[in-house]
Amino acid sequence: MRKILILLFLFFIGLSVYSAEADDSVDEYIKKKFNAEGSSLPKLPSTSPKSIESQNFLDNPKPTINAPVSQKPQTKQNVTNLPSVPQKVNVRTTKLARGKKLHVKFKSNVSSSTQKGTTVSFTTQEPVYTKQITIPAGTKIYGSVVNSHNPQIFGNGGLVAIKADYIEYNGKTAYFEGNIVELNHKKILFNNIKGSNGYTAGVKKVMRPAQTFYNKSLKVTKKLWKSPGCILTPVTYLPGAVFLAGDAVVAPFIAVFHKGNRAYVKAGTTATVKLTSPAYIEY
Numbered sequence: 001m002r003k004i005l006i007l008l009f010l011f012f013i014g015l016s017v018y019s020a021e022a023d024d025s026v027d028e029y030i031k032k033k034f035n036a037e038g039s040s041l042p043k044l045p046s047t048s049p050k051s052i053e054s055q056n057f058l059d060n061p062k063p064t065i066n067a068p069v070s071q072k073p074q075t076k077q078n079v080t081n082l083p084s085v086p087q088k089v090n091v092r093t094t095k096l097a098r099g100k101k102l103h104v105k106f107k108s109n110v111s112s113s114t115q116k117g118t119t120v121s122f123t124t125q126e127p128v129y130t131k132q133i134t135i136p137a138g139t140k141i142y143g144s145v146v147n148s149h150n151p152q153i154f155g156n157g158g159l160v161a162i163k164a165d166y167i168e169y170n171g172k173t174a175y176f177e178g179n180i181v182e183l184n185h186k187k188i189l190f191n192n193i194k195g196s197n198g199y200t201a202g203v204k205k206v207m208r209p210a211q212t213f214y215n216k217s218l219k220v221t222k223k224l225w226k227s228p229g230c231i232l233t234p235v236t237y238l239p240g241a242v243f244l245a246g247d248a249v250v251a252p253f254i255a256v257f258h259k260g261n262r263a264y265v266k267a268g269t270t271a272t273v274k275l276t277s278p279a280y281i282e283y
Contacts, residue, residue: 176277
């Protein structure tokens, strides 16, 4: 066994010596070859592997992704030219409820000839009481003409419709809507102030000549009736009676073409205004 181990040891030593000689022979061969051709061994690159990697990276750069640029939040600029607003606004109001009636007096003349849109003025006749304030008598109220027309045929009278628009108190204006429901203590329907109807007056006007002729004939007939000429009474009475009867038949048709009377409201006329919307009055 010992002999075997010694032989193996000698064998490995000889193998290592042979490999060293072989390397030297190859080295000598390469040197002779390159020296014979008049050339030298190529120089190894002086760059390190890291520099080579960096050069390849520069030669073939990878596509870069543009990262979003963070934008700075815009700051609000202070505006200095704005008007100053008070910190507290003290507005106190009192309410005139819908349906409230105000007794007023006209301060201007109005008629059916007044154009639509004309301003009309009133003043209160008595104080108006609320929970907060008392509106004194003489407070001004303004309105406007919303409709008007002159007398028309078929006996229709003229018309003027007026509504209240606002009230002025303590230098401030309170808007509302109101209709006139009474004029000189007489009821007004649908806010229309109308002139008297002229149809009946037209019938009377058409029959007036016949009525006059009939009265004259009747007077003559009465005189003849008490005298020997009573025999002539039919001649004096019948024409007047026939004329009156005929006129009574045609008068209703002729009166259709007669017009009514004008609607006219004088300054100083009393009226009642009823609110159709609430009014909020500042004080």
